[in-house]
Amino acid sequence: MKSQVLRNNAWLLAFAAVAALPLVLPNDYYLTVLIVGGLYTILSIGLNLLMGYAGQASLGHAAFYGLSAYTTGILAVTYQWPVWAGILAGLALSSLVSYLIAVPTLKLRGNYLAMGTLGFGVIVFIVLNEATSVTGGPSGFTGIPKLSIGGKEFSSDLEYYYVVWAAVLLLFALSRNLVRSRMGRALRAIHTSETAASALGVDTQRYKIFVFVLSAFYAAVAGVLYAHYVTFVSPGTFGFPTSILLVTMVVLGGMASLWGAVLGALFLTLLPEWLRAIEHFDILVYGAILVLCMMFLPGGLAEGAQKAWDASLSLFRKKGAAAEEGGGQ
C-alpha cells in the first residue's frame, strides 16, 4: 500500500528534485549538462512512445530534432520572425513532415518505417550540409536569439534549466496519461499483435500514424529548445549517430517505460562526462558499460531500478518486523 502511494506520487518527488537540484550542483557546468540531458529526455520519451510502446522503430529521429531547430533559427535570423512564431513554425514543420512520412510507410506491413526514417535522416543531413546559402552548410548557422516569451528573455543557464525541465515534466505527465488510457493499451496491443488489435476494433493504421507524429513533435520541442539555448546549430548534432544514440537511450532505459526513457537519457548524457577523467579509454569503457547493462538488465535501467527499490523496501520491512518482534518480547 505504502509503495503504491509512493509510486503514484513519484512525480511529485521528481518535481521537487528538479526544483532543488541546481542548489546542490558543484558548478554551473553541470547546469549545462542537465539542460542537454533534459532535451534528450524529451527526445527519448517521445521515441519510447513510438518504439517501446507501439513497437515501431524510427532510425532518423534526430532529423525531426534538427528540422525544427534549423527552422526556428533560420526564421528568427534570416527572416526576422519573432521567436515564438519561429518556434511554432518549427514544431509544425517537423510534425507535418513526420505525417507525410508516416502515411505511405505505415500502410505497408514490415519495417518500412525504420527504412523510411533512416532515408529521411540521411536526406535531412545532406540538405543541412549542402544548402549552404540557407543553412550555413557544414560550419553551421549562428546568431540565433535566446528564448524570449512576452519580452522576458531566458538568458541565464539557471532560467533555461527551469524552462527545459518544466517542458520535460509537462510532456512526461501527458505521456503518462496517454499510456494509462485506452490509447496506451492499443499501442501495446499493436506491439504484440496487430492482427488481434484490429480484430478488437483498433484502427492500427491511425494509431501508428498518431504516435509517430507525436514522437516527432516531442523531438521538435527538443529542437527549438536546443536552438534558442545554444544559439548555434550545425548538421553534426542531428546526424545518424544522434538517431542511434536516441534508440540506445530507449533500449537501455527500458522499452515501454517512461521512467526508463528518463533514466536512459540522463545516464547516457552523464556517462561521457564521468568518463572524461579517464581520457583515451573512455570510448572503450563506455562500450563495455553499455554491453554489461544490456546483459544484466534486459528490462533496462527502469527494471533494474525497480528491482533495487523493491529489494530495499522488503529489506526495510523485514528489519521493521524484526524490530517489532524484538520489542514484543
Add this chain to the structure above:
Amino acid sequence: MSERPHEDMYFHGSGISLRFGGVAALSEVGFQVRRNSLQAIIGPNGAGKTSLFNVITGFYRMDEGDVRLDGDLISGLPPHLVARHGIVRTFQNLEIFTNMTVIENVLTGGHLRVGYGPLDFFFRTPRFFREERKLRELAKECLDFVGLFERRDLPAGQLPFGSQRLLEIARALAAEPKALLLDEPAAGLNMKETAALGELIRRIIDRGITVVMVEHDMNLVMRISDRIMVLNSGRVIADGTPAEVRENPTVIAAYLGEEE
C-alpha cells in the same frame, strides 16, 4: 418461430468466393445464422474454415459475395470496422497480448466500449475516469464469467494454454459483440477443460450473443450446436441440425467417415 422469419437472416452471407492464385479456398459459400444461436462449422483440414472467418472479419478480401449482420453490410470493410459493427473473433493460433497482464488484455478488448477522446485522457477529465471505471467493471465481469478473475493481475503469457484460450474469449466478450466467431476454441484443451468450454459457450449464447464456432471436436460440436455447416474443399456440402448432419451420407463420406 415462423412469426419472425427475418431472424433466420440475422447473420448471413452468400456467394462468398476467395481464391489464392489458382487455388479456390472458398467457392460460393453461403450461411444463415439465427440470432442468439450456435452455428458450428466443421470440415477437414484445409477445408476453408479459417479462411471464411478471415473473409468475414476483413482480414482477407473476398473476390465475390456479401455478408450482413443485423441488416448492416459487413463485406468489404477492414477488420477494425467489422469489429465496430459487432463481429469479434478469437484465433486458432492464439493472439494474446503477452506484454500485458490478464486484465489489461480484457480492457483492450473493450477498446470500442469507451467513449473518450485524446483531450479526455491527456487532461484526465471526469469523463475519462467515469469511462475507465465502467470499462474496468466490464472487464472484471468478463474475467469472472470465464473463471479467470483470480488471475487477473498475472502477466498474460504466464497463463497455461487452456486459460489463454479462455482469456481470448473474455477479451472478445469485453467488446460486447453481437456475433462472436470462435476458431477451434477446444484445440489443445483436455477433456475436462473441453466440457467446461461447452458450458461456457452455451452461457455466452444466454448472454444474447450469436456464436459461430469452427471446431474439430465432434463430441463437443454434436452436443452444443444448434446447427452445423460442413465445408469441404471450400464448398458447403451440408447444413442442418446435428442429427441431420450426422445422418448425411455426403458428410459421412467426406468427413466423418475418415475419422471414425
